[in-house]
Amino acid sequence: MKAAQGRPVALVVLFGLSLLNLSSEWPSNLARPAFVRALDDALPDSFKTARQLLFDQFQRHYPRTPTAQPVTIVEIDEETLASVGQWPWPRNRLAVLIDAIAAHKPLAIGLDIYMPEPDQTSPDKVADNLPKTAAALAAALRALPGHDAILAGSLHAAPTILGAAALDHATLTTSTDLRSAPILLHGADPLPRVQRYDFVLASLPQLQAAAHGQAMLSVALEQGVVRHIPLIMGLGEKLVPSLPLEMLRVATDSSAIEVFADTSGVQAVGVADVQVPTQPRGDIWLHFASIRSTLSRYVSARDILQGTVEPERLRDKLVLVGLTGAGVTDMRTTPLGELVPGIEIQAQVIETIFEGRFLLRPTWLKWAESAFIMGFGLLIIWYVPRKQSRFAVFIRAFPKGVTALGLFLHLLNLLCCFYIFIRFGLLVDAAAIFIILSAVMGCFLSPALLHLQEQTRTDTAAAQAQESARDAAGKAPGA
Structure with a gap:
């Protein structure tokens, strides 16, 4: 059988693509060899894009359905801006x-708002711009409390958390430190593993000192899509929490956030009696709910300022305050293909933690996938070229049935991975399994089918020659 000629090529394809797949998602608990790094640099995102698109499709076909609503979003929307005034507001108005x-x-109360500079509408700042002839007015203005001081008082009086944005470069308003709650470590230091x-970019020190917590608002973007969210990050040489985690700490009146790690990285983070399993980099894959199912959590800031909001919308809730008005908000794309305000993503993280419904892609799963691909691939290489195997007989009898069989097996692979996603929340990479095993099978089926076509043509030509010979013999004289 000509398929046997494909064995050496199939072995090269199997091992080469498996290594390329592994290099695109190298386990964090292993040192990355130089040749693997070079391979990934030469062929970046070789399997990563297919893997991400597959996981997006899983979520689109099975989005999370919220079972609780612990979060209320107070949105500074267009109606609020129209009635109260354009953004940024004077800090006393925010107070x-x-x-x-x-x-x-x-x-x-978590604020998705940065305030790194003093309020220029504060009375003392206005006084600085008055002419010398208005000295009495300037003195009277300087006697009034500053807007930042008023806001600091409000932040201190309420269980507030200020958000901050992580940056890789310095600007006039950035700093290198953030006032944050203690991190209690269990196990190895995870700082080398986390982002x-x-x-x-944080708020003024005066405001940080008044608030009950500070936290990062950063999300991880991959090709413009938010798929996983860091719960713990590194700022210089210290660990800092994300906004959802810090809000849970303040809400439970906990003194610290716990981080559980080993040599492979972060395994979980905890607040009070809640423990969240994470990826080694301290992030989680977020199972998104459609924005259509979460619209009821939004409350206009205008309604709160006017006193028309129902009290139960805010009582005993984790409240996020942010901008959603057109032109003043950061919009993010989710795996569901929806464009949502950045503050919605923070709300979904809190909601996911409350429900305890996490998506997981542990390190062992990558090894399990690789073992399955190698085992099944070697089985194909050993079994398919055997001349008397049932598969060989099947190919000779039904050459076109091979395509149907291949489609059935790949559909079965996809359905099994989708079931595991629904049932256990595990993200199994069906895309890599499909690509690598298809390539291995192609090494055998292509020459085998070509040979089968040649053999069919040869047999047909021989049959036609025999038929012609019989016809000629029948027409000969004396026949």
Whole structure:
């Protein structure tokens, strides 16, 4: 059988593609050899893109359905801006909003807002711009409390958390440190494994000192899509929490955030009696709910300022405050293909932690996939070229049935991985299994089918020659 000629090529394809697949998602607990790094640099994202698109499709066909609503988003929307004034507001106006939210007794208030510079509308700043002839007015203005001081008072009086943005480069308003709650480590130091930054865009030190917590708002973008969210990050030489994690700490009145790690990286993070399994880099794959199922969590800041909001929308809730008005918000694309405000992603992280429904792709799963691919691939290489195997007989009898069989097996692979996603929340890479095993099978089927076609043509030509010879013999004289 001509398929046997494909064995050497199939072995090269199997081992080569398996190595390329492994290099695109190298386990963090192993040192990365130089040739693997060179391979990944030469062929970046070789399997990563297919893997991500597959996981996106899993979520699109089975989005998370929220079973609880612990979060309320107070949105500074277009209606609020139209009634209160354009953004940025004077800080005393923002203080009024925080006071109005706090009056309804939420568990915590997280602000998706950066305030790295002093409020230029504060009375003392206005006084600095007055002419010398208005000295009396300037003195009277300087006697008034500054807007930053007013906001600091509101932040201190309520269970507030200020958000900050991690940056890789310095600007006029960045710093290298963030006032944050203690991190209690269990196990190895995870700092070398987590996403690290050198600079942070945070609020004024006066505001940080007044708030009950500070946290990062950063999300991980891959080809413009948010798929996983870091719960713990590095800022310089210290660990800092994400906003959802810090809000849970403040809401439970915990003194510290716990991080459980080993030599491979972060295994879990914990607050109070809640423990969240993570990827080695301290992030989680987020199982997104459609924005259509979460719209009820949004409350306009205008309604709160006007006192028309229902108290139960805020009482005992984790409240996120952010901008959603057109032109003033950061919009993010989710795996569901939806464009949502960045603050919605923070809300979904909290919601996921409350529900305990996590997507997982542990290190052992990559090894299990690789073992399955190698085992099944070697089985194909050993079995398919055997002349008297049932598969060989099947190919000779039904050459076109090979395509149907291949499609059935790949569909079975996809359905099994999708079932594991639904049942256990595990992200199994069916794309790599499909690509590598298809390539291995192609090494045999192509020459075998070509040989079968040649043999069929030869047999047909021989039959036609015999038929012609019989016809000629029948027409001969004396026949």
